[in-house]
Amino acid sequence: MAILKGKDFKEIVDLAKYRLYFLSGDNLLEIQQVANRLINRNNTEGLENFNITRFDGLKQRFDEFIENINLVPFMVDKRILFVKNFDFGDLSATRLEIFWNNIKDFSDKTIVIISVLQGKENDKKLKKGIKDIGDYGVLFEFNQPLGWELEDEIFDVFKFYDKDISKKDLKYFISVLPKDNLSLKTEAKKISFYKIGEKLSKQDIDTLTPKELNFTAFELARNIIEKNIENSFKIIENLLYKRTEPIAIVGAIHTAFMDLYIAYLGKRQGVSQDKVIEKFLYKGKEFRIRNAYRDISKFDINDIKKGIEILAKLDIDLKTASKSNKLLLEIAILNITI
Numbered sequence: 001m002a003i004l005k006g007k008d009f010k011e012i013v014d015l016a017k018y019r020l021y022f023l024s025g026d027n028l029l030e031i032q033q034v035a036n037r038l039i040n041r042n043n044t045e046g047l048e049n050f051n052i053t054r055f056d057g058l059k060q061r062f063d064e065f066i067e068n069i070n071l072v073p074f075m076v077d078k079r080i081l082f083v084k085n086f087d088f089g090d091l092s093a094t095r096l097e098i099f100w101n102n103i104k105d106f107s108d109k110t111i112v113i114i115s116v117l118q119g120k121e122n123d124k125k126l127k128k129g130i131k132d133i134g135d136y137g138v139l140f141e142f143n144q145p146l147g148w149e150l151e152d153e154i155f156d157v158f159k160f161y162d163k164d165i166s167k168k169d170l171k172y173f174i175s176v177l178p179k180d181n182l183s184l185k186t187e188a189k190k191i192s193f194y195k196i197g198e199k200l201s202k203q204d205i206d207t208l209t210p211k212e213l214n215f216t217a218f219e220l221a222r223n224i225i226e227k228n229i230e231n232s233f234k235i236i237e238n239l240l241y242k243r244t245e246p247i248a249i250v251g252a253i254h255t256a257f258m259d260l261y262i263a264y265l266g267k268r269q270g271v272s273q274d275k276v277i278e279k280f281l282y283k284g285k286e287f288r289i290r291n292a293y294r295d296i297s298k299f300d301i302n303d304i305k306k307g308i309e310i311l312a313k314l315d316i317d318l319k320t321a322s323k324s325n326k327l328l329l330e331i332a333i334l335n336i337t338i
Contacts, residue, residue, distance in 0.1 A: 002138040003130070019108065020137035024116040024126060026283055027142040031115055034140065038113055039080060051079035057086040057117065062095060069106050082113045088129075089121030089279075100129045103137075119278045150174065154184050158200065161192035165200040173205050217252030218291055221260070224253070224307065225299050227337045236329065246325035247318050250332075254311040256288075260304050263292035307336045 021038060023031045039052065055065050068081055091099065106112065116122050130139055145153055151170055158165050165173070177184055195204050216235060223231040239249050266276045273293050276282065282289045314332040318325050 018138045019111050021113045022139040025142035027144045030142045053081050055083040069102050078109050080111045084115040085117045086114045087117045088125040089119050118281050154188050157185050157188040163192045163200050164198045169202050218256045221256035224336050225303050246329045250315050257307045259288045259292040263296040264301050310336050
């Protein structure tokens, strides 16, 4: 079985070369894009030629996947079985053996694409099991670019929108934001739209880009739970001044509340921070769960649950209601604190 880096993934006209694709790594955006391309490339001729079955490894039973992989397609030329969030780390030795035995010998009319859940245990069990797959399988590893490769990718976004930025300011831009492609490219696109003129400066970055929204969101969540309305509204006003969308603010606060809830459950069950970081995909964002573990004992879990429920409803309201997003956000914060 071939093991290739993400950069080796080329335009694929069809899936004739491989019947089994494993997609792994920490660059979740690129993995999703590649999975979509693999599927869409094979539907250009018309859906009548293909049948697609989708699974979510976090929601559906392992047995359902095993049953489906052995089905022979009827009335179609081929079928695609796509599984996202496949959790090798959670499989027992018996189930792992069942999985690999079925993967070694499934119908040549079936194409299997498996997006592997991130984590050291997943990676270890995947690498151990793929040795005997044969030539019809491939593992693509997609990891976040670092250093100059990351700088080149983000610089290309600015260049696409006709913005000029110095190498020093580009490094600064990357340093104050989460180190994942999606966040960096989204912020680069946003600052390009808002900035008039070609030259981008450090001042533009400070004015138009929220520095590490997750840090700010955790501080905001703390103030909300502590019922410090004045500080909460000051933080929100600052984020809005920096042109942070209310939906993004709500998403970040909701994430901070969920981090606290996960920390509460972890501490209650005696689970270590490192185990939570691996299991819940906190790699590269360890500060979130470490802060949550540090502070969870100071908060009332009922306030956290209440906040999660109100913020979930607010997310829907922001996307559907006709009222001012800012007003909806402020009302929700008041409802959590009272």
